[in-house]
Structures are given as structure tokens and as C-alpha cells.
Amino acid sequence: MTRGQAITIGVFSFLAGVAVGFLFAPKSGRELRKDLREKLEEATDLYSNINFSSLTEAEVERELTQKTSR
Numbered sequence: 001m002t003r004g005q006a007i008t009i010g011v012f013s014f015l016a017g018v019a020v021g022f023l024f025a026p027k028s029g030r031e032l033r034k035d036l037r038e039k040l041e042e043a044t045d046l047y048s049n050i051n052f053s054s055l056t057e058a059e060v061e062r063e064l065t066q067k068t069s070r
Contacts, residue, residue: 003057015043 001009018039022032046064 007060011043011047015040018043 019036022036022039025032025035027035
């Protein structure tokens with residue numbers, strides 16, 4: 001498995017975990033859909049500008065750390 005594949009699997013696993021967490025949260029359907037939409041937008045923004053194939057593992061980690069600390 002390449003590093004890019006591992007990162008992709010990690011991202012999708014994270015998003016699946018968030019979705020499952022929301023499904024078990026005691027919220028109404030409307031609130032749940034709103035929260036899911038917001039989290040998906042946040043994740044999309046976080047990962048959209050990173051070119052994983054040209055970065056080293058340390059650079060990817062640094063990029064993600066900088067983006068999540070904002």
C-alpha cells in the first residue's frame with residue numbers, strides 16, 4: 001500500500017467515524033443533517049488544498065497540523 005492510499009483510507013475512515021458518531025448522537029434529524037453538512041465542508045476544506053503525492057510524510061503532518069490549528 002502506498003502512502004497516498006494509506007492517507008486516503010485514513011481520511012475516509014475518519015469521516016465514517018464522524019458520521020457514525022453523529023448517527024448515535026441524541027439530535028433531531030434536521031440538526032444531525034446540518035451538523036453532518038458542516039463537518040463534511042470542514043473536512044473538504046481541510047484536505048482540498050494539500051497535494052499528498054508530492055509531500056513527504058512529515059510535510060503532510062505539518063500541513064494538517066497547521067490547518068487544524070486555525
